[in-house]
Amino acid sequence: MTSAAPPAVRPSDARTANLSRVLDLLRLSDGLTRAEVSARTGLSRSTVSSLLTELLDRALVQEAPDPTRAAGGRPPAVLRLEPSAGAALGIDIGNTHVRVVVADLGLGLLAEDLQRVDVTERPRETLEMVEATVARLLVQAGVGPGDLLGAGLGLPGPVDRATGRLGSATILPAWVGLAPAAELSARLGCDVLVENDANLGALAESLHGAGRGSRVLAYVKVATGVGAGLVVDGRLFRGASGTAGEIGHTTLSNAGPVCRCGNRGCLEQLAGAPALLAQMAEAGVELESAAALLRLAQDGHAGARRVLADAGAHLGVAVANLVTLLDADRVVIGGEVGRAEELLVGPLRYAARSAAVTTAGSSIDIVGAQLGERAEALGGAALVLREPVALGPALLARR
Ligand SMILES: [Zn+2]
Structure with a gap:
């Protein structure tokens, strides 16, 4: 031998x-x-x-x-x-919207599309729509198939890292069993990384928004659902199975209402957009969206302001627990309810500072997000550029 x-x-x-x-x-x-x-x-x-x-x-x-x-x-x-040396796609599938961005390597926006649709019941139609939108945006941005380094897909629920499937049978039930990243990868002809949407928001805010310079960042997305993404030393912290940061389903009250996850008294039941709209409806004010609630509050409506302040106080307790556990140095509040800014963040900050254990003389830095509704989609593109898979060979092959 x-x-x-x-x-x-x-x-x-x-x-x-x-x-x-x-x-x-x-x-x-x-x-x-x-x-x-x-x-x-x-x-x-x-x-x-x-x-x-x-x-x-x-x-x-x-x-x-x-x-x-x-x-x-x-x-x-x-x-x-060089920003123009390639491009990445960010795809943010929310409960009620789909946003697609094409970004250059500096995370500069080249093209964007937003559609308001209910995706919860229609997974396949949603993926078809994404495919058509991507094709249109790539032409608009002048990005050829060879320039595309990959896509980052955000989904509004915990994602199982091993299988790429949604990790919970009770959140987005119609999507269970589907492997959205594999499906989209076949449709788009590029690698697709899948991630929980709050994680993507956290990544984008840490690189280009209100989280810059933070070492241990918690980004809390307050929208239809409530979730958090954690970025430690510039890298996403996902936990053992990918569900780290599911702050919306931490229990705030054992006597609270039953949640879609099966628990009782979850933060989401107290601070998620549907809960806030239900509180307004009980007071005789029917509103269609979180945006309508924010407008009403900004116009000075006392009930709308109170609903947001109470949500802020509940969020503050959960944020305090998070900060105590993680020793986070900054918390960024995003999502469509998060855009209420000080109407929500003021009471949130007060509640969190009252309840969190921090080093003597320090206080938690709690601020509003800077990237707005685009954070999650940009985070998708950032994921492609920041994941530790080697992109060098793909870049070299281009020029
Ligand atoms: Zn829950």
Whole structure:
């Protein structure tokens, strides 16, 4: 029996691997100097310089002074991926809407579409609609099939990481058994990563919104459902099975109403949009949407303001528990109810600060989201660009 010698690594293969490594390093960072690229890769300054010359020539990377990093002197030149070197799709399927965005590698918006539809009962029709919308938007954005690095899909429920299926039989029951990412991947002809929608909102706000600079971020999405996404040191924290942050189904009151998840007194039953609209209806004010409730509150309607304030107080208790457990340094409140801003966030902040255990002298930083309704869809695109799968080879193959 003879044992074959391992195949020799050809210099050209080693160079391609290093080019790919530098691209992935830049993708996962917020801009690096040449010295930092050298330090993080362990490659010599001259090797890094040679690799960067090629990547700059191939228009995969850009280098520009970064004024935010000037420490008194001249701002250092910082390397980033060239935004136009590729594109990613973000698809946000909510309970009552579908939003699709096409973004460049800097997460800049190239094209967008929003449709108001009830997706809960119509999974297949929804996926068909997404397919048609994506085709239209890619043409609009001038993105060819070869430019597309992948898609990130957000769903309004816990997603089982192992199977890509919705992890709960009681939330979106019509979708149970479907593998939406695999279905969409076949339809769109690109990789599709699937994620809970609040996680995507958290990722986008942490990279480009109100969560920038936070080390342990909790993003709480208050909409039809209530959920939270957690980002620790720039990475999503999903828990063991992918359901971390299901704050909407934590129990606030054992005597509360029965929830769609089967528990009683869940936060969502006290602060989700349907609960708030039901409270208004009991007071004789029939409203169609959370947006209508917000408008009424902003116009000074005392009942609408009280409903939002009470929701804020309930959310504050749950947020305090979350912060106590995680030692989060910032909480970002988003979602369509979250857009009530201080009418909701004020009482929320008060309740949370009263109940949370924090280090002496510190208080929890609780702020409104900055990316609005677009956060989850942009987070889908960010997922493609930020997941630790190697994109370097795909980028190199393009130019
Ligand atoms: Zn529940």
